[in-house]
Amino acid sequence: MSAILPGATLGMLGSGQLGRMFAIEARRLGYRVHVFSPDSDTPAGEVANASWIAEYDDEDSLKEFANTVDVVSLEFENIDVQALHVLEQYVPVRPGPLTLHTAQHRAREKTALRNMGLATAPFHLVHSADELSRAQQELGEGILKTAAWGYDGKGQQRLSPQADAKSVWQNFGTDEAVFEGLVKFRxxxxxxxxxxxxxxxxxxxxxxxxxxxxxxxxxxxxxxxxxxxxxxxxxxxxxxxxxxxxxxxxxxxxxxxxxxxxxxxxxxxxxxxxxxxxxxxxxxxxxxxxxxxxxxxxxxxxxxxxxxxxxxxxxxxxxxxxxxxxxxxxxxxxxxxxxxxxxxxxxxxxxxxxxxxxxxxxxxxxxxxxxxxxxxxxx
Ligand SMILES: Nc1ncnc2c1ncn2[C@@H]1O[C@H](COP(=O)(O)OP(=O)(O)O)[C@@H](O)[C@H]1O
Ligand SMILES: [Mg+2]
The missing domain is CATH 3.30.470.20 (ATP-grasp fold, B domain)
Structure with missing residues (x-):
């Protein structure tokens, strides 16, 4: 692979502060930056050379965007991997779909880590009140986390060992979650x-x-x-x-x-x-x-x-x-x-x-x- 040299245009999916600080460094290094996100007036857009305002499932816009950049990266993981598959037809996407697909979904992430032999909090995948109840019996106090689209503590609930699995699950409003035992950390x-x-x-x-x-x-x-x-x-x-x-x-x-x-x-x-x-x-x-x-x-x-x-x-x-x-x-x-x-x-x-x-x-x-x-x- 030959290097993408200063003067080239870097694409960024997402337009928040992480994209902004990426864009500042990229421009210092002599690159141009195009950002793509559904939002206007964004932290990253303010310092980028151009902003594409469209939804991540808008395949025509993704294609147009891809054709203006030499490589695409991302600043947050809650993007459907389908967007990456579309972009990949035209331009390298780094990190690629495998990293994103694994990291954006707690059940896949935890399972992948377990398969790599790496230590995680004890956990069970949960799809029903019965499964939650069994997980509670085994792990005691813990945290129920939605499998997809969580961040900054959103989609999480701490459960005492006595918490009623049935009502918790009904109110949690998802069909897939991870229940983790509480880690006593230093x-x-x-x-x-x-x-x-x-x-x-x-x-x-x-x-x-x-x-x-x-x-x-x-x-x-x-x-x-x-x-x-x-x-x-x-x-x-x-x-x-x-x-x-x-x-x-x-x-x-x-x-x-x-x-x-x-x-x-x-x-x-x-x-x-x-x-x-x-x-x-x-x-x-x-x-x-x-x-x-x-x-x-x-x-x-x-x-x-x-x-x-x-x-x-x-x-x-x-x-x-x-x-x-x-x-x-x-x-x-x-x-x-x-x-x-x-x-x-x-x-x-x-x-x-x-x-x-x-x-x-x-x-x-x-x-x-x-x-x-x-x-x-x-x-
Ligand atoms: N299994 C656990 N045991 C103890 N504390 C936890 C556990 N899981 C999460 N926490 C606490 O909740 C915080 C947020 O959880 P995290 O899974 O990192 O979600 P987020 O995606 O919101 O950052 C952690 O930084 C930690 O303080
Ligand atoms: Mg966290």
């Missing part, structure tokens, strides 16, 4: 990997993640609570997943660190990940540049970190009814970097941007990031 962390078509791979170090209301809140790197042996094991597992799924591009695995300091896979995202945003400021080569390099067949960059870092997400909740958060106060510490995604509408729970702080230690970086976010509320 912490959550993620590993981001990148792989080229030729099979070259690079792995970032572990990032430790804390969630609030099922949405990522804080990421720390290097992960303070994850022992080096667990980081290495998690990196090996990420390598196996990328190889088995023949992933070309960036892939993130969310892990639990269990009571024995062993990594257990929670879920796979076949794309750059919120926990990797700190790589923009803290690493020589960020996850979005790696995505560009991987899909274009360029040599991968180093995953080496320059300095300890902390990232805090900025949700719409931080916005006052009138006006803006206090950006001046947050930036008064010169080690704080601000990233905003260009979203007009600051709804509660909506990811509007993030702050990254660097420091001599992760603890110092976290203190800086947290106090910068707090100062956004100063009037």
């Amino acid at each position: 912490c959550e962390f993620s590993v981001i990997g990148v792989r080229t078509e030729a099979g070259d791979m690079q792995l970032y170090g572990a990032v430790e993640n804390a969630h609030a209301n099922h949405i990522l809140d804080v990421s720390l790197a290097p992960a303070p609570s994850v022992p080096e042996s667990a980081v290495q094991r998690a990196q090996e597992m990420t390598r196996v997943v990328m190889e088995k799924l023949d992933t070309v591009g960036v892939l993130c695995i969310e892990f639990f660190l269990d009571e024995h300091d062993e990594p257990i896979i929670n879920e796979i995202a076949p794309r750059p990940h919120n926990s990797g945003h700190l790589t923009i400021d803290a690493h020589y080569v960020c996850q979005f540049e790696q995505q560009v390099r991987a899909i274009c067949g360029l040599p991968l960059g180093t995953t080496q970190q320059r300095q300890p870092a902390a990232m805090v997400n900025l949700l719409g909740d931080l916005w006052p009814v009138h006006g803006q958060p206090n950006w001046v106060a947050a930036l008064s510490n010169p080690l704080v970097k601000l990233h905003l995604y260009g979203k007009q509408d600051a709804r509660p729970g909506r990811k509007m941007g993030h702050l990254t702080a660097l420091g001599d230690s992760v603890a110092a970086a976290e203190t800086t990031a947290q106090s910068a976010r707090q100062s956004l509320l100063e009037r």
